Amino acid sequence: MLSLSGKVAIVTGASRGIGAAIAKELAANGAKVVVNYATSEGPAREVVDQITGQGGEAICIRGDVSLYDHAEVLVRAAKETFGRIDILVNNAGITRDRTLRKMQAEHWGEVIEVNLNSVYNCTSAVLPHMLEQGTGGSIISISSIIGQAGGFGQTNYAAAKAGIIGFTKSAALELARNNITVNAICPGFIATDMLSEVPAEVREKIRAKIPLGRFGGSEEVARTVLFLAVDGQYITGQCLNINGGLYM
Ligand code: NAP
Numbered sequence: 301m302l303s304l305s306g307k308v309a310i311v312t313g314a315s316r317g318i319g320a321a322i323a324k325e326l327a328a329n330g331a332k333v334v335v336n337y338a339t340s341e342g343p344a345r346e347v348v349d350q351i352t353g354q355g356g357e358a359i360c361i362r363g364d365v366s367l368y369d370h371a372e373v374l375v376r377a378a379k380e381t382f383g384r385i386d387i388l389v390n391n392a393g394i395t396r397d398r399t400l401r402k403m404q405a406e407h408w409g410e411v412i413e414v415n416l417n418s419v420y421n422c423t424s425a426v427l428p429h430m431l432e433q434g435t436g437g438s439i440i441s442i443s444s445i446i447g448q449a450g451g452f453g454q455t456n457y458a459a460a461k462a463g464i465i466g467f468t469k470s471a472a473l474e475l476a477r478n479n480i481t482v483n484a485i486c487p488g489f490i491a492t493d494m495l496s497e498v499p500a501e502v503r504e505k506i507r508a509k510i511p512l513g514r515f516g517g518s519e520e521v522a523r524t525v526l527f528l529a530v531d532g533q534y535i536t537g538q539c540l541n542i543n544g545g546l547y548m
Pocket residue numbers: 312313314315316317318319336337338339340341363364365366391392393394414415442443444445486487488489490491492493494495
């Protein structure tokens with residue numbers, strides 16, 4: 301019997317990077333997983349194929365989680381397919397980095413919508429199902445070190461990721477009575493497509509400042525999600541830092 305047998309998880313933005321690693325880790329430990337994506341259908345299907353190829357259960361569902369209607373459709377499809385929802389991982393995220401002087405309202409808005417509004421949209425859509433089930437639940441959102449320490453050229457992203465931390469603490473207070481835990485993870489710099497967008501010389505300067513001397517791996521973030529989902533029953537309203545010591 302695997303530790304997440306009988307549980308159902310939705311992972312937003314799971315076609316690649318950290319989300320794909322989370323989906324695979326939860327599935328490898330027995331959860332039935334809904335792999336959400338916005339545009340990358342091929343990679344999302346590959347994630348599902350990898351999971352089912354290892355004997356797990358997964359489906360992929362397209363949906364732009366920055367839109368409330370899409371989040372509702374995603375959650376409804378998960379419920380119809382697997383019958384319940386126990387774990388929500390709010391992972392979908394984007395960057396549109398530029399300094400404040402060059403940032404236009406659309407760059408600001410897009411990042412807030414995809415990184416922060418999506419957390420409200422999906423949590424709000426999942427909640428009635430978790431409450432009706434009456435067996436608690438686990439809501440885990442991927443914030444960032446940038447939401448704690450700030451980032452040059454990242455006012456939009458830092459505001460969204462700091463917003464997730466405030467959301468997490470408030471929702472944790474509200475939902476504790478229903479045994480629903482709400483936590484955030486603040487990764488430092490993790491080797492994914494998102495980090496590849498940072499120019500190589502800037503990346504090297506960042507790496508040189510990390511006490512553990514390397515970027516993190518998506519699987520390392522995924523294992524932290526697994527820990528919260530499996531053994532985190534008395535952990536709520538927290539931000540778990542997984543950053544190689546870059547921010548303490
Ligand atoms: P990534 O490789 O760029 O992948 C982003 C994922 O989000 C993709 O699956 C993408 O799907 C999905 N996505 C984007 N917009 C979406 C939307 N509107 N609706 C649904 N899905 C959407 O990013 P990553 O590095 O794995 O980052 C994952 C999360 O960790 C993000 O929240 C990011 O901010 C956070 N994070 C990353 C790092 C890092 O260093 N990499 C550090 C701290 C925090 P499509 O391909 O279909 O668009």
